[in-house]
Amino acid sequence: MSESLITAALRERLISVFEDPSYRPPPLPSVAMELLALSNKNDARATDVVRLLEQDEMLAGNVMRLVSSPIYSGRSRITTLREAVVRLGFKVVRDMVFEVALRSGVFDLDEYAETVAQVQRHSTVTAYIARIVCNKVRIDGDHAFICGLLHDAGFAGLLFAVTHFEGAESPPLEALWAEVDALHERASGILARLWGLPDAFVEVVGHHHHLHTDEFSKVAAAICIANRLSRSFGADVVGPADAQGVAIAADFVSEVDFEIARAELRIDDQKLDEIQAEAEQLVPQILWL
Structure with missing residues (x-):
């Protein structure tokens, strides 16, 4: 079957997995999903959050380790x-x-573990830069950070779909990469919907390269800008090497899309320099986590 995957029909075959009613991607952690729902309640209290986190000791411990990092610790621990x-x-x-x-x-993708780890690293950097962008342009970035974390989930989701098709006979990454890259934005939106995330998340992660003129366009623009800026920290997404041994770029934000996003948020050169400068202070700390 691998021969049929390496054809123009691959795009539709991959997406068809997501659209199959019987298909379910690996779930997001239940505590994270419950906490997301809790955050939308006006009467939520600190004790509610703590009680929920304490249900997952490992997750709570990892949160406390992140809290203790220089990013969040501040002057007092x-x-x-x-x-x-x-x-x-x-x-x-x-x-x-x-x-x-x-x-x-x-x-959990042993066959493509290095690529999945790379995408996760890129997405974390994008999330933090997106938060900076939202703060600098003073827009409501309530969803921006999580959207940054999830905006490229489609890469892993599509590779998971390949293993769903092929099992132990999964094709080499270089045979799939162009199609996976072309589809990842659409796949991210489908995953967000299958995970039961709110519409804001579905729209933003599903249109982080191509903005729509809707109520979520500003957050999508922030993700687009953060996505582009991540490259300056070596946190972009690259694929396998081509015939000349050069890594194939992916998740590319074109100059046109970048300028459209800047215009959406009215980010002039001075503001862009401020965003870049703040990111330069923060991102190295993230990469060491």
């Missing part, structure tokens, strides 16, 4: 989950839960 919620805020802790949950791995 945070020593408890409750203190983290009170000092950092409910939604920041929610974002941290998704970060550590996704870093632990959702897609």
Whole structure:
């Protein structure tokens, strides 16, 4: 069957897996999903968050390790989950839960493990830069961080679909890469829907290269800009080597799409320089986590 995969029909065959009613991607951690739902309740309390996190000791421990990192620790150390919620805020802790949950791995793909790890690294950097973008242009970035974490989930999702087709006979990455790259944006949106995420997430991750003029366009623009800027830190997505031994680029944000995103957020050269400068202070710390 691998021969039939390496054809123009591959795109539709891969997407057909996602559209099959019987197909279910690996689930996101239940605590993360419950915390996301809790964050939308106006009457949620710090004790509710702590009680939920304590249901997963490993996840809670990883959150506390992230809290203790230079990114979040500030001048005085945070020593408890409750203190983290009170000092950092409910939604920041929610974002941290998704970060550590996704870093632990959702897609178990031994055949493509290096690529999945690379995409996860890129997505984490994109999420943090997207938060900077939203703060700088003063837009509501409530969903931006998690969208940054998930915007390229389609890469892993499509590779998971390949293993679903082929099992132990999965084709080499170089045979699939062009089609996986071409489809990853669409696949990310489908995954977000299958995971039961809110419409805002589905729309943003499914259109992070091609903006739509809807209520989520500004957050999508922030993801697009962050995606492009991640390249300057060596955190972009690259595929297998071509015949000349050069790694094949992927997840490329064109100059046209970048300028459209800048215009959507009214980011002039000075503002862009400010975003880049702040990212230069933060991203090295992320890459060491």
